[in-house]
Amino acid sequence: MAAPGGSTCDAAERSVVARVPPLLTDLYQFTMTYGYWRAGRHREHSAFELFFRENPFGGSFSLFAGLHDCLLFLRNFCFTDQDVDFLRSVLPPATDPAFFQFLRSLDCSDVTLRSVPEGTVVFAREPLMEVAGPLAVVQLLETSLLCLVNYASLVCSNAARFRLASGPRRKLLEMGLRRAQGPDGGLTASRYSYIGGFDLTSNVQAGLLFGVPVAGTMAHSYVTSFTSMDEVSPQTLVDLNGDREPVDFISLTKGWLGRVCELLGAEPGKIHEGELAAFLSYAIAYPHNFLPVIDSYSVTCGLLNFCAVAMALCELGYRPVGVRLDSGDLCKQSVDVRRVLRLCSKRFSTSAFDSLIIVGTNNISEETMVEFNNKENEIDVVGVGTHLVTCTKQPSLGCVYKLVEVRGKPRMKISEDPQKSTVPGRKSVYRLIDADGHPFLDLLCLAPEPAPEAGRHLRCHPLAADGTPLSVTPAQVICLRQQMFTKGKVTQPLRSAAETKANVQCSLQSLHPRHKRLQEPDSYTVALSEQLYNLVTELRRGSTKKNNFILGN
Amino acid sequence: MAAPGGSTCDAAERSVVARVPPLLTDLYQFTMTYGYWRAGRHREHSAFELFFRENPFGGSFSLFAGLHDCLLFLRNFCFTDQDVDFLRSVLPPATDPAFFQFLRSLDCSDVTLRSVPEGTVVFAREPLMEVAGPLAVVQLLETSLLCLVNYASLVCSNAARFRLASGPRRKLLEMGLRRAQGPDGGLTASRYSYIGGFDLTSNVQAGLLFGVPVAGTMAHSYVTSFTSMDEVSPQTLVDLNGDREPVDFISLTKGWLGRVCELLGAEPGKIHEGELAAFLSYAIAYPHNFLPVIDSYSVTCGLLNFCAVAMALCELGYRPVGVRLDSGDLCKQSVDVRRVLRLCSKRFSTSAFDSLIIVGTNNISEETMVEFNNKENEIDVVGVGTHLVTCTKQPSLGCVYKLVEVRGKPRMKISEDPQKSTVPGRKSVYRLIDADGHPFLDLLCLAPEPAPEAGRHLRCHPLAADGTPLSVTPAQVICLRQQMFTKGKVTQPLRSAAETKANVQCSLQSLHPRHKRLQEPDSYTVALSEQLYNLVTELRRGSTKKNNFILGN
Incomplete structure (x- = not known):
């Protein structure tokens, strides 16, 4: 967000x-x-x-x-x-x-x-x-x-070089605070990364002081802090139009999980319950801003859980935002993820799934950005930390x-x-x-x-x-x-x-x-x-x- | 100092x-x-x-x-x-x-x-x-x-690695403020460089806030701001013991310059007047703390001017501190400089010249420090900036x-x-x-x-x-x-x-x-x-x- x-x-x-x-x-x-x-x-x-x-x-x-x-x-x-x-x-x-x-x-x-x-x-x-x-x-x-x-x-x-390498289309998010030269190094980095061509920062203080738009949703620790459905509370969500009683969001999602698994030929019993609980909990808290990190265990597992929760949100009138990938071959994964999202959109006639964004993070360098331009991928937003703020190349x-x-x-x-x-x-x-x-x-x-x-x-x-x-x-x-x-x-x-x-x-x-x-x-x-x-x-x-x-x- | x-x-x-x-x-x-x-x-x-x-x-x-x-x-x-x-x-x-x-x-x-x-x-x-x-x-x-x-x-x-590379003998001066990640990056660098094994910082605010000993004397701009003897004022210095009238320090130095040039086979007419004026002016201001940078024009020229001013200081009872080298092959230069200082000490029976320190600065890296241990040199104090504070290697x-x-x-x-x-x-x-x-x-x-x-x-x-x-x-x-x-x-x-x-x-x-x-x-x-x-x-x-x-x- x-x-x-x-x-x-x-x-x-x-x-x-x-x-x-x-x-x-x-x-x-x-x-x-x-x-x-x-x-x-x-x-x-x-x-x-x-x-x-x-x-x-x-x-x-x-x-x-x-x-x-x-x-x-x-x-x-x-x-x-x-x-x-x-x-x-x-x-x-x-x-x-x-x-x-x-x-x-x-x-x-x-x-x-x-x-x-x-x-x-x-x-x-x-x-x-x-x-x-x-x-x-x-x-x-x-x-x-x-x-x-x-x-x-x-x-x-x-x-500016990251922006040139990336082209004007992709959104760029600076997220280097933890790797900068102390508190003010991080603040300076956020401010001048924005000035140089980034769209967003994760640094809240930079938002406060310099008016840089801030963004971020969740880290792996959020996902790994959940182990079971018992930790999801409340378990209900109201319809966006408010014309129904609060819906049992866990049941609704489990229904969708079955359909998604069927569509993709996966076994519902194999999904990671803690991850699903984390996604549910987040979606119930922020139904308008659902953009989880989906590779805490495996992208396959995370994507199933995402699709199930996102479909349940769609059924209640909300538009899920997207997913974040934080490891592995981002280009290939983003293409795979996009294919699954399009499949869901088509099969379940859910147009919201056509405009989901894919965020890529994980030690992104200028070279990675150039690669993003040369290799097939579906990454809409790129988060850059270390290589941006420490200017590794020089x-x-x-x-x-x-x-x-x-x-x-x-x-x-x-x-x-x-x-x-x-x-x-x-x-x-x-x-x-x-x-x-x-x-x-x-x-x-x-x-x-x-x-x-x-x-x-x-x-x-x-x-x-x-x-x-x-x-x-x-x-x-x-x-x-x-x-x-x-x-x-x-x-x-x-x-x-x-x-x-x-x-x-x-x-x-x-x-x-x-x-x-x-x-x-x-x-x-x-x-x-x-x-x-x-x-x-x-x-x-x-x-x-x-x-x-x-x-x- | x-x-x-x-x-x-x-x-x-x-x-x-x-x-x-x-x-x-x-x-x-x-x-x-x-x-x-x-x-x-x-x-x-x-x-x-x-x-x-x-x-x-x-x-x-x-x-x-x-x-x-x-x-x-x-x-x-x-x-x-x-x-x-x-x-x-x-x-x-x-x-x-x-x-x-x-x-x-x-x-x-x-x-x-x-x-x-x-x-x-x-x-x-x-x-x-x-x-x-x-x-x-x-x-x-x-x-x-x-x-x-x-x-x-x-x-x-x-x-700590610079300290290990350097060995315990040499003094290490951190001077990276201008290359750090903004003001606080510089302050953090000064503080933790000291903690890691440096002796001194050039950063005055780090001295104020963290009690790090601060040091520094002059930059090239000081030397290049002088063009002639007219800019030296006052032109006199009192004997350290105060038992004489203030001495015409320019004449005294010019006398020494003749002797030093004779000793080293150099022509007094070839020295750089602006540099000599800068050294004189600094020595008159800080007779106890004379440590000029001597390579603004050439080390040969700077060293002649240094020796003349330093001998004049010695004659009035002061102990000059040393010289700084900021370019070229620091090892070789320091050896050449030391030879000249020893020659002066011997010829003019000035023991103060035996304990002069040689400061080396100029883009020093960990590799340079290792080289200092393997190559003959006479460097007593090393100033490190960029490679220390930006941690270029990583x-x-x-x-x-x-x-x-x-x-x-x-x-x-x-x-x-x-x-x-x-x-x-x-x-x-x-x-x-x-x-x-x-x-x-x-x-x-x-x-x-x-x-x-x-x-x-x-x-x-x-x-x-x-x-x-x-x-x-x-x-x-x-x-x-x-x-x-x-x-x-x-x-x-x-x-x-x-x-x-x-x-x-x-x-x-x-x-x-x-x-x-x-x-x-x-x-x-x-x-x-x-x-x-x-x-x-x-x-x-x-x-x-x-x-x-x-x-x-």
């Missing part, structure tokens, strides 16, 4: 504020900040960029997520007396006491965040967020922002946070590993769209440069290539980042999980299939403008000449 | 209570509970067992963790009006309103938890926790308990929670996959110790059975074997589980992280090296007593005969 939840931003907000205290960061942020402060550099206007260097899971795209929590974190950023007292106890005794007063006074009122909107398709090496403000403050924000973006984007991207996204400007001067780290070099300066990021409406190139320009124009040819330099410049003409140009936070205030409406989910689908929709392929996709081009490329070249040349790898003056 | 924290159970407690609301569970726990309630079975005294089926990471042991949080969760378990209102909105409309009043009245006052103490070495398929009480309540606890135990035990076991532990008794009758799930069958009944778990003090077998007995006696021969049936019974004589017998919670109260003192950490080391200490081996360890035997084995056989036989897989009567 599923219940849609409303938009519950306030609850989500309270939850995030509580769990991201400003001390949830690495100690070196404070020792470095003390260094800046001691040198009188703490107010120097600086900018950091947040980006990742490789798309996860061997794909050619990622989804950007975590912004909502980052904005709340910035808005509420300040140190309590308790925080400062603790810092006093862990920073070296030589720390000037005035530094702690300085910390106590800090907030994000001078910080400006420009960011890609949450739920947007993004690519490796393009700056997703630019955090600008006093050096001391923007340095202190690093770890918390990375922590909020890394896993959210990773699990959101993973969910359990972390390597977002980094790099300094690009101090006091108006570009900063660049030049590494022997070209992938580890940074792109200097404050930038604008443009997404170039082709005539068919597909994005084909993301362009990084220096902030003061004019935006590229639709229909106008431009030259640029792909980031990950042999240096051959490209000539392109966009049919449309989108400015990818927006100002999201300034002067202590969030400057765009905070989006609910459902709104961000819609953005994900919209953003993925426009992406060309060749970039969306899960296996061996075409890589997407991220390029530098001529001006930015020239700055990089100049800084590189200067660094080689002067052996001074950072050029600010 | 590292600062030991005190015992801060109260803060830890507040944090956990806030983050494990009773709705942080799967929806089906509520639909099942409704089924029990509707059938009048909700008060039936029942017992569930929590265990995992396979040791993680290819090892033959695991560490049990998460108990502390489970106890607080039990103690505080109750539904608020808001919770119940939300449940009303997601459970089927047919749900009897009286059920919500029932939920509102629930707590754990009738629940008893018997558990292995936190931080104990445990093995696959032995019951770690037994949760007994009214069927409705113990069912509702499932997901939250699994969530609290699974990741805590996994990351604790992972940390990102989830598969703890399950299975029904073993209802109303005094044993429950058993018999599966075609023997690994998925459960062991029925309420049990005692004994650890049998050999004459050398090593545990050699864990024995599961039915609760009413007398405990095995030291020096007395017994027969038992290994769980994972061909059915051949074993005859063993323990030199000592330990009852592995204790009552931890009953009548709404925690009945054992809540342990601090440091206390649990001590238990981990003690428990690992006694384990025989053949079980501790990281690669291809000998598997440890978990066995059933004769009585328990007979019960299993009887239930299996009964189930085959009656095709009734669960026997309760």
Whole structure:
């Protein structure tokens, strides 16, 4: 069963504020900040960029997520007396006491965040967020922002891949709470799996906090807790139209069991009484929501019991919902189950049996989803836990946070590993769209440069290539980042999980299939403008000449 | 730098209570509970067992963790009006309103938890926790308990493996916050990495909440934020003994730079001025805690700058701490660095240079740690992030929670996959110790059975074997589980992280090296007593005969 939840931003907000205290960061942020402060550099206007260097899971795209929590974190950023007292106890005794007063006074009122909107398709090496403000403050924000973006984007991207692998038809249920990194890991997983393309979660708290529709019916323990018909109570059920006395539901079901067994050539004496008792008990409690797990003993046995109870429900006017399979070859079993359900429908003229859903769960991975598309099966809803929430294929996204400007001067780290070099300066990021409406190139320009124009040819330099410049003409140009936070205030409406989910689908929709392929996709081009490329070249040349790898003056 | 924290159970407690609301569970726990309630079975005294089926990471042991949080969760378990209102909105409309009043009245006052103490070495398929009480309540606890135990035990076991791979000498620093599953994933990782054998964390909030010693000095961004000597301020430092006027620290360092370059045959003109400025600035701010990252440009350059600043510090009576390497071949680099440090020590008669520490960080895995033991290197402290907190090798532990008794009758799930069958009944778990003090077998007995006696021969049936019974004589017998919670109260003192950490080391200490081996360890035997084995056989036989897989009567 599923219940849609409303938009519950306030609850989500309270939850995030509580769990991201400003001390949830690495100690070196404070020792470095003390260094800046001691040198009188703490107010120097600086900018950091947040980006990742490789798309996860061997794909050619990622989804950007975590912004909502980052904005709340910035808005509420300040140190309590308790925080400062603790810092006093862990920073070296030589720390000037005035530094702690300085910390106590800090907030994000001078910080400006420009960011890609949450739920947007993004690519490796393009700056997703630019955090600008006093050096001391923007340095202190690093770890918390990375922590909020890394896993959210990773699990959101993973969910999107499950959705792509599954196709739009099947319903996807996230059920990974018990395998996540503790309570909040589970909550984050539920929220961003939904945003990335899942329909439902089993996690009730995620329903409460983020409005994610929740679903679930029964586990094997429910079935195994019953041993005999004596445990079924009440044993009656009223007709849906209420125009009869309550009916003895056990007798009714036993009658149907006989007919079902006859139809399928099975022996009624061989069914599992405890399982039948469990199904009966559940159906009497929730006659509108009958969807039992049918493989506690064997699918054959579970299916007989299901059909008998479901037929009895139908006779009383209720519509049973479906069955869950939790072991073995789900594809084959679902086909067998469907055949039996159709047989019942035909033989007993029960159209409700034609629309029963089959839920498949059991260690589902992206590969399983791909298999579901290639192999005959009748699975309507897929429940995914471990492989979704732990992102088994790649359990972390390597977002980094790099300094690009101090006091108006570009900063660049030049590494022997070209992938580890940074792109200097404050930038604008443009997404170039082709005539068919597909994005084909993301362009990084220096902030003061004019935006590229639709229909106008431009030259640029792909980031990950042999240096051959490209000539392109966009049919449309989108400015990818927006100002999201300034002067202590969030400057765009905070989006609910459902709104961000819609953005994900919209953003993925426009992406060309060749970039969306899960296996061996075409890589997407991220390029530098001529001006930015020239700055990089100049800084590189200067660094080689002067052996001074950072050029600010 | 590292600062030991005190015992801060109260803060830890507040944090956990806030983050494990009773709705942080799967929806089906509520639909099942409704089924029990509707059938009048909700008060039936029942017992569930929590265990995992396979040791993680290819090892033959695991560490049990998460108990502390489970106890607080039990103690505080109750539904608020808001919770119940939300449940009303997601459970089927047919749900009897009286059920919500029932939920509102629930707590754990009738629940008893018997558990292995936190931080104990445990093995696959032995019951770690037994949760007994009214069927409705113990069912509702499932997901939250699994969530609290699974990741805590996994990351604790992972940390213990890093510690075993590293040997006792090296200090281990956890620094995975930015790659964990969101804020609380990071906090849980820091806490249980410490418990599993790490010495330090970079996570300040983990220091505040759990008393984990925190450490850290500087990142590359600090170094790259400096470009010239003009940014160093103040430029003076006082002699440690305070018996001189403040000294021009830049000039002093430049003098040393000349001497160091001469010693090493390097050109002072080739050093990176921004890096030197960053080091100077940090040393002036923290003259007692000088430990810079030296590979922002090149280790050669960073090391020259380090030696110059460190020699200047020594001249003023301070002891520099060490250097951090964050890229490339850490083993080789550390050897080269050590040679230079020794050369300086000898040439300049500076004994402080003999005790400098070398910190190595950069995507360290268990394999890297093993390599550190096999290859020449001079690394004293290792910082581990991603591979520790995400448990890359196996990102989830598969703890399950299975029904073993209802109303005094044993429950058993018999599966075609023997690994998925459960062991029925309420049990005692004994650890049998050999004459050398090593545990050699864990024995599961039915609760009413007398405990095995030291020096007395017994027969038992290994769980994972061909059915051949074993005859063993323990030199000592330990009852592995204790009552931890009953009548709404925690009945054992809540342990601090440091206390649990001590238990981990003690428990690992006694384990025989053949079980501790990281690669291809000998598997440890978990066995059933004769009585328990007979019960299993009887239930299996009964189930085959009656095709009734669960026997309760």
